Amino acid sequence: MLIECAYCDSNVDAMILGEHKSFRIDDPFPFKVTLLECPVCKNAILAGQEFYEVGTDKYEWNDAKRLWPRPEKYLNWNLPKIVRNALEEAQKCYKAKAYSACTVMCYRSLDRICAEYNTKNKLLSGGLKELLNKHIIDRRIYEWGEVIKENCNIDEPPTNEKIFKDEARDLLDFTIAICDYIFVLTNKYESFMKRKEKI
Ligand SMILES: [Zn+2]
Incomplete structure (x- = not known):
């Protein structure tokens, strides 16, 4: 998964260690959290993705944003x-x-x-x-x-x-x-x- 590593300060193709998708009836905004490992510095990165409407009745997970460390603004x-x-x-x-x-x-x-x-x-x-x-x-x-x-x-x-x-x-x-x-x-x-x- 492509994401910016806060330690390397550059975009990396991080390895996926695990993920969790939330689809709750009481929450209209599904969310995916992924635990990653940077291939360069080997540090952990936590990424978040929102389910985004890309066309009529068509949804996709958007680009991953870093939740930890140094979270990006949602x-x-x-x-x-x-x-x-x-x-x-x-x-x-x-x-x-x-x-x-x-x-x-x-x-x-x-x-x-x-x-x-x-x-x-x-x-x-x-x-x-x-x-x-x-x-x-x-x-x-x-x-x-x-x-x-x-x-x-x-x-x-x-x-x-x-x-x-x-x-x-x-x-x-x-x-x-x-x-x-x-x-x-x-x-x-x-x-x-x-x-x-x-x-
Ligand atoms: Zn790194």
């Missing part, structure tokens, strides 16, 4: 598909060390948020402002969005690979946090408050 299934796809692309670019492409996809993820809310202003800066005015995001999230907008999609990225990697990682983390805030935590909070009101 994207929430409640994110709209167009936003989730852009974030997945950003994660793939980061893993492939394509940091410039990663930041471009972060920028595009924010763009997709505006598209999801059908903002009148099609430019990102205007779209974010519209989301702020409609109270879909608050001032802090708006400011984070502005930082992402200013630091992504730039013509001349930092020449130092280490700085660029750290920057891309931070921008990716901010972008995922913004998407979670808008589409996951806000919905969770509203559901929570509705349950409270019923009681």
